[in-house]
Amino acid sequence: MTTITSRDNKWLKAFRTALRGKGPRVGSGPDSAADELIGIEGPKLVEEALRSGLEAEAMLVSDSGERDAERVLQAASESEAGIPRSRILRTTDKLFQGVSGTEAPQGVAALFRQRAWGLDDVLRGPGAMRENAPLVIVLAAVQDPGNVGTILRSAEAFGATGAVATRGTADPWSPKALRASAGSALRLPVLRGMAIPVLLAQLRIAGVRIYAASSESNGRGSETGADLREPAAIFVGNEGAGLPPEVTRAADAMISIPTSSTVESLNAGVAASIVLYEAARQRKQSAKDLD
Numbered sequence: 001m002t003t004i005t006s007r008d009n010k011w012l013k014a015f016r017t018a019l020r021g022k023g024p025r026v027g028s029g030p031d032s033a034a035d036e037l038i039g040i041e042g043p044k045l046v047e048e049a050l051r052s053g054l055e056a057e058a059m060l061v062s063d064s065g066e067r068d069a070e071r072v073l074q075a076a077s078e079s080e081a082g083i084p085r086s087r088i089l090r091t092t093d094k095l096f097q098g099v100s101g102t103e104a105p106q107g108v109a110a111l112f113r114q115r116a117w118g119l120d121d122v123l124r125g126p127g128a129m130r131e132n133a134p135l136v137i138v139l140a141a142v143q144d145p146g147n148v149g150t151i152l153r154s155a156e157a158f159g160a161t162g163a164v165a166t167r168g169t170a171d172p173w174s175p176k177a178l179r180a181s182a183g184s185a186l187r188l189p190v191l192r193g194m195a196i197p198v199l200l201a202q203l204r205i206a207g208v209r210i211y212a213a214s215s216e217s218n219g220r221g222s223e224t225g226a227d228l229r230e231p232a233a234i235f236v237g238n239e240g241a242g243l244p245p246e247v248t249r250a251a252d253a254m255i256s257i258p259t260s261s262t263v264e265s266l267n268a269g270v271a272a273s274i275v276l277y278e279a280a281r282q283r284k285q286s287a288k289d290l291d
Contacts, residue, residue, distance in 0.1 A: 001061065001090040007098055011089055015039065015060050016099040018111055022145075023171025026193035037111040038173045040186075041101060043068035046110045047075045048183035050083075054112040058087035062096035065107020072108055083110070101175045114173070119202055121189040122162030123231075134208055134231040135160045135279055140196060140247060141168035141238040142268050148172055149180020150269030151236065152188055158273075158280035162189035166196050168238075200250050208233050212243050212251035213275050226255045228279035229286045236272045 004012060018024075018039025025036055037057055040049050043065070050056065056076065061069040076083045097105050123134040137155045142148055148170045155163050165172050172178075172185045172192060203210060208231040228234075234255065237243035248254070257266060257274055266274075 001088050002086070004060075004089055004091040004095065007095055011058060011060070012091065012095060012099050014058075014111060015109055019099055019101040019109060019175055021174070023174035023177070023192075024114055036114070038114060038178075039101070039109065039111055039175055040178060041109040041175060042106045042179075043072050043108040045178060045183055045186075046072050046108055049110065049112050049186050050075045050079045050081075052183070052186045053080060054115060054186060055081040056083040056087070057111040057113060058089060059083050059108070059110040060089045060091060060096065060099070062091055062093045062105070062107035064093050065096070065105075066090075068106065068108050072110075117162070117189045117191055119164075119191060119199075119206070122164060122191055123206060123208070124189075125161030126187060126189060132159065132161060132283070133229065134162075134206070134233075135228070135276075135283075136162055136164060136203075136208065136233040137272060137276060138164045138166065138199065138233055138235045139169045139172075140166050140235050140243055141241070142236060143168070143170055144239060144268070145170040145174050145176035146180045147239065147267065147269040148174075149177040149182075149185065151272040152177070152181040152190070153184045154269070154273035154276050156184040156188045158276040159283065160188070160276060160279075162191070164191045164194055164199060164233075166194050166199065196244065196246060200246070203233050207231055209252045210247075210250055211235065211275075212248050212254050213237070213271055214243065214248070214254045214256055226253050226278075228275075228282045232279065234272070234275055234279070236268055236275075239268050 018037050019041050040046050122136055137160050152163055172190050178185050211226055211234045213236050235247050255275055
């Protein structure tokens with residue numbers, strides 16, 4: 001391993017930016033935001049990233065992280081891209097702590113190249129999911145990274161084909177959201193930074209019904225009236241302001257979750273998880289009926 005002893009080293013600066021930032025900018029083309037790297041910290045998440053097929057740019061290991069690094073390097077050797085030997089970097093625990101984005105650093109971190117997803121990927125889903133009807137969760141200005149990660153974790157758990165984080169949503173590839181997703185944000189097809197009007201138009205063209213998760217049904221449907229077995233995109237709104245008017249106007253139906261009158265609203269992550277569970281329940285029941 002190359003050993004880094006100076007806090008001004010260019011690689012330490014790159015790790016500091018990625019591990020303490022809000023996620024790589026959205027962009028495309030050479031020398032643009034598309035070249036910004038995803039920072040992932042902790043041996044388990046780094047392993048998940050390697051197994052998901054992400055291409056590693058570099059890995060940083062501190063003195064105390066060497067034992068865990070052996071397992072990560074084994075995962076790298078079994079992955080298609082691996083990690084370039086010249087980019088396996090070693091440093092002290094103190095310098096590692098200076099770039100870490102967590103209070104209790106585990107001594108292993110890595111930088112990965114962004115994966116380019118398209119709407120077709122989000123509608124088809126990964127691997128075995130591709131025969132299912134599209135089930136897309138759309139995060140409309142969900143600002144808390146913890147909520148974003150929770151929603152993506154539930155999306156993968158309940159069989160969503162993909163997710164869209166519209167403009168104003170916390171980056172699903174930010175360090176906090178990645179940790180909250182427990183790796184789901186690395187495996188699930190995710191579109192970032194898409195404008196809502198563009199997304200609505202493309203979903204219409206693709207024949208996907210639009211559902212707005214709301215605390216009120218407004219007479220346009222309810223949790224029992226939504227047929228989530230069909231191609232569906234479920235919009236979840238901002239923690240405080242809810243969904244923007246353009247979504248509620250365009251929605252084919254509203255999905256409401258009945259709650260006690262003493263509770264004003266549900267956490268965005270909890271609400272999305274409940275609706276995704278209902279979609280999974282309906283689809284599983286439909287498959288049983290066909291059998």
